[in-house]
Amino acid sequence: MKWILKTPRSWARLLLAASLLCAAGGAWPHLARAQAAGPTYVVEPGDTLFGIAQQFGLTLEALQRANPDVSAEALQIGQVLIIPGLAEVAGQLGTHRLEPGESLGSLALRFGLQRETLIRLNRLVNPDRLYINQPIVLVDPADAGAPLEKGALVTASPDEGWLALAAARNQNPWALAASNRLARPSALPPGGAVAVPGGEAPLTALPPAIRAMQLHPLPAEQGRTLSVRLIAASPITLTAALGDWPLVFNVDLAQANSYSALLGLYRLAEPNLYPLTLAVTDETGRTARFAQSLAVRAGDFSVDPPLNVDPATIDPAVTEPELARIKTVVAPVTPIRYWEGVFQVPSVGALRSLYGALRSYNGGPYDSFHSGVDFTGAEDRPITAPAPGVVVLAELLTVRGNATIINHGWGVYTGYWHQSVIQAQVGQTVETGQIIGFQGATGRVTGPHLHWEVWVGGFQVDPLEWTETPFP
Numbered sequence: 001m002k003w004i005l006k007t008p009r010s011w012a013r014l015l016l017a018a019s020l021l022c023a024a025g026g027a028w029p030h031l032a033r034a035q036a037a038g039p040t041y042v043v044e045p046g047d048t049l050f051g052i053a054q055q056f057g058l059t060l061e062a063l064q065r066a067n068p069d070v071s072a073e074a075l076q077i078g079q080v081l082i083i084p085g086l087a088e089v090a091g092q093l094g095t096h097r098l099e100p101g102e103s104l105g106s107l108a109l110r111f112g113l114q115r116e117t118l119i120r121l122n123r124l125v126n127p128d129r130l131y132i133n134q135p136i137v138l139v140d141p142a143d144a145g146a147p148l149e150k151g152a153l154v155t156a157s158p159d160e161g162w163l164a165l166a167a168a169r170n171q172n173p174w175a176l177a178a179s180n181r182l183a184r185p186s187a188l189p190p191g192g193a194v195a196v197p198g199g200e201a202p203l204t205a206l207p208p209a210i211r212a213m214q215l216h217p218l219p220a221e222q223g224r225t226l227s228v229r230l231i232a233a234s235p236i237t238l239t240a241a242l243g244d245w246p247l248v249f250n251v252d253l254a255q256a257n258s259y260s261a262l263l264g265l266y267r268l269a270e271p272n273l274y275p276l277t278l279a280v281t282d283e284t285g286r287t288a289r290f291a292q293s294l295a296v297r298a299g300d301f302s303v304d305p306p307l308n309v310d311p312a313t314i315d316p317a318v319t320e321p322e323l324a325r326i327k328t329v330v331a332p333v334t335p336i337r338y339w340e341g342v343f344q345v346p347s348v349g350a351l352r353s354l355y356g357a358l359r360s361y362n363g364g365p366y367d368s369f370h371s372g373v374d375f376t377g378a379e380d381r382p383i384t385a386p387a388p389g390v391v392v393l394a395e396l397l398t399v400r401g402n403a404t405i406i407n408h409g410w411g412v413y414t415g416y417w418h419q420s421v422i423q424a425q426v427g428q429t430v431e432t433g434q435i436i437g438f439q440g441a442t443g444r445v446t447g448p449h450l451h452w453e454v455w456v457g458g459f460q461v462d463p464l465e466w467t468e469t470p471f472p
Contacts, residue, residue: 038066038086039139041093043079048072055095056083056137057123089121091139098134100213100276100292101204109181109195110149110203112142131273131293133218148179151203152211153193155288162186169196207280207288209236215294217469222299223267223356225454225461227472228276232257237281242294243274245457248333250410252472260472262410264459267356267369271298301356304370306363313399313444314361322399326415329393330455333411339387343466344432346386346416347439347450349375355462371460372415372453377439379420379448385430386414386467394422400451401443404436410472414463415453418443 041052049072053063064072066084083093096107104127108115119127121137130136156165162185166173173185180195195203201212214229228247230238234257240247245263252258273293281287312318352374358366385406392413393405402419420440430436441448454463 038082038084039089039091039093041081041083043075043077043081045077047075047077049075052081055135056085056093058083058085086121089117089139091141091143093121094138094140095135096138098130098132098136099202099204100132100215101206101210101290102130103205103292104128104130106195106203106205107136108144109151109179110147111138112145112147113138114144117143129273129293131295132215132276133295145178145181148195148197148203150199150201151179151195151197152199152201153203153205153208154196155193155208155286165194171196205290207278207290209233209280209282209286209288210278210290220265220294220296222265222269222271222296223301223460223462224265224299224465225456225469225471226263226265228261228263229472230259230278231255232259232280232282234283236283239279240277242276248411248457250333250335250337260410262412262456262472264454264456264461265296266459267299267301267371269296271296299356301358301369302354303366304353304357304359306360307446308362309444309446311362314364318398322397325397326393326400326405327458329405330407330411330413330415331458332407333457334407334409337409337472338389339408339412341470342468343386343414343454343463344384345375345467346383346414346452347375347377347381349377349381349439349450352376352449355460355464372417372451373463375439375450375452377449379438379440381439381450382435383416383419383437383439383450385432385434385436388429388431389414391424391426391428391430391436394424394426397443399444401445402437402440403443406430406436411455411457412471413455415451415455417451417453418445418449420448 049063050060053060062084063081066082070079070081104115104118108118117139121139154169163173166176166185176194176196177185179197206213209232210230211233212231216227217224220226229252230249238249238259240249240261242263247261247263249259249261252260273295276292276294278290279287353370355370355373357370359368359370360366387408389406389408391404392407393403395403397403400417402422404416404419404422404424406414408414416437418440419437419442421438423438424430424436439448439450452463454461454466
């Protein structure tokens with residue numbers, strides 16, 4: 001229906017009718033709700049009322065009180081909801097996943113919002129404690145000027161003034177100052193960072209030498225592999241870590257000035273926020289530092305039935321030195337990457353036990369976890385290399401039996417335990433699908449099988465992820 005209001009008198013009659021109808025029983029409930037205090041949210045595919053409440057830090061009851069005519073069972077795409085508790089904010093709300101390299105300041109510039117608006121919308125207690133992949137609530141329209149969607153940070157040299165910096169980058173100094181929410185160009189101190197509009201990449205808070213930072217897969221999880229990739233403007237040197245775990249970057253030949261690091265997230269790591277820290281030195285010798293938190297969440301793992309094994313194979317006097325030897329073998333991060341794409345499974349046997357399952361031996365506590373995947377089979381079933389690499393260990397061990405380890409480069413290793421026959425030699429280069437041994441029952445076993453492990457950055461990770469996800 002289309003309303004055509006030609007005179008002030010007809011407008012007054014319509015308002016009077018609306019007030020009488022609402023007073024008589026709410027004949028126009030949507031008009032009444034539109035006058036409620038607070039910003040709005042438009043329901044998107046996949047939304048639930050409970051999920052929307054969580055998204056905006058509300059209880060389901062509070063959201064339903066603000067929207068009494070909305071049914072949780074019949075929520076429809078495109079419905080408009082009032083979001084209570086934010087009466088001082090006007091507009092339509094949405095969410096944005098915090099990208100690697102973003103900060104509250106860069107978000108404010110990118111979306112044209114006041115820093116204080118972002119703090120209120122997200123009920124932030126510590127605005128400097130944002131983490132990668134965190135859902136951030138935004139509002140449209142912007143309340144602090146035009147959004148600076150595309151751009152990059154640049155740093156003025158100590159002897160470079162604002163006018164020279166603007167001229168060198170073909171920018172109007174007053175427009176550049178306005179983009180950075182400064183009253184005048186002279187307000188920038190020498191050596192300060194300036195957001196310069198333009199380019200193809202979204203604005204971030206990364207050091208000027210870094211054009212982009214990419215992490216995958218997200219969210220990060222116990223027992224998984226994390227890939228960190230940096231794309232630089234020119235050659236750089238890097239020092240980086242996630243918490244106490246060092247990140248070793250290798251030159252990625254897939255793209256100029258691209259650097260990649262792979263890290264295995266320890267299966268028993270505490271689910272928490274861990275600081276991702278970077279120290280970047282460019283060609284001029286200037287070093288810039290950046291830090292951003294990454295959330296590591298708990299994995300979903302099973303519990304294996306209790307196992308009875310040879311007591312000699314669970315004696316710490318035996319297990320600890322053997323594990324130390326394995327860790328020494330898989331510690332080097334060699335610069336050549338031998339593989340491309342996903343790994344192939346090394347056996348045709350059925351899966352018997354998955355990675356990460358808690359384990360108890362000989363009636364003891366569940367204080368260890370299964371560090372790989374087990375393939376059932378017989379002693380004549382071949383084991384094949386899942387990807388190209390170089391054999392760095394091939395010998396009989398007490399716990400692991402006949403064991404082989406392949407180095408695939410960049411800190412990635414695969415291990416094959418309990419073989420009946422080792423058919424590979426240290427120093428040998430192997431290709432995908434090449435037979436390296438046969439399943440067996442040597443070492444700590446309850447029957448013939450292959451135990452397959454993947455080590456990344458010194459930690460065992462879920463091998464099946466490598467058969468599904470291409471790294472880096």
